[in-house]
Amino acid sequence: MDEKRLGRVEARFADIVWAHAPVPSGELVKLCERELSWKKSTTYTVLKKLCERGLFRNENGVVTAELTREDFYAARSEQFVAETFSGSLPAFIAAFTARKPLSQKEIEEIRRMIDAIAPEDA
Numbered sequence: 692m693d694e695k696r697l698g699r700v701e702a703r704f705a706d707i708v709w710a711h712a713p714v715p716s717g718e719l720v721k722l723c724e725r726e727l728s729w730k731k732s733t734t735y736t737v738l739k740k741l742c743e744r745g746l747f748r749n750e751n752g753v754v755t756a757e758l759t760r761e762d763f764y765a766a767r768s769e770q771f772v773a774e775t776f777s778g779s780l781p782a783f784i785a786a787f788t789a790r791k792p793l794s795q796k797e798i799e800e801i802r803r804m805i806d807a808i809a810p811e812d813a
Contacts, residue, residue, distance in 0.1 A: 695767040703727060704737050708747055709760040716752050 697705055707722050708714065714722070719738070723729040729737075738754065741747050746763065748755050758766070776782040793801070 695770045
């Protein structure tokens with residue numbers, strides 16, 4: 692998926708799909724009517740747009756996710772760091788922690804994450 696951004700309304704729609712996928716498109720229309728107060732045409736318009744962007748697929752009347760919610764937001768995070776911090780995760784963390792210091796629990800969790808992926812001889 693090249694465009695890794697969702698507007699507020701698209702994100703609400705995507706959350707509905709992720710929560711129910713695979714979901715028959717008719718059921719998705721009912722969910723969107725109930726949760727978003729959308730008409731059938733609005734649901735299909737947004738679905739088509741997100742299918743064209745590679746996020747979902749609508750085949751034989753069943754809507755499935757091409758990317759999980761976690762994979763989508765992980766890719767979005769990577770794109771944000773690449774665009775905003777020239778791909779530097781340390782620069783992102785420095786900017787983030789300059790305004791909001793990490794708690795001891797967060798520091799320990801980050802250390803565990805690094806230790807889990809760091810080579811043994813590093």
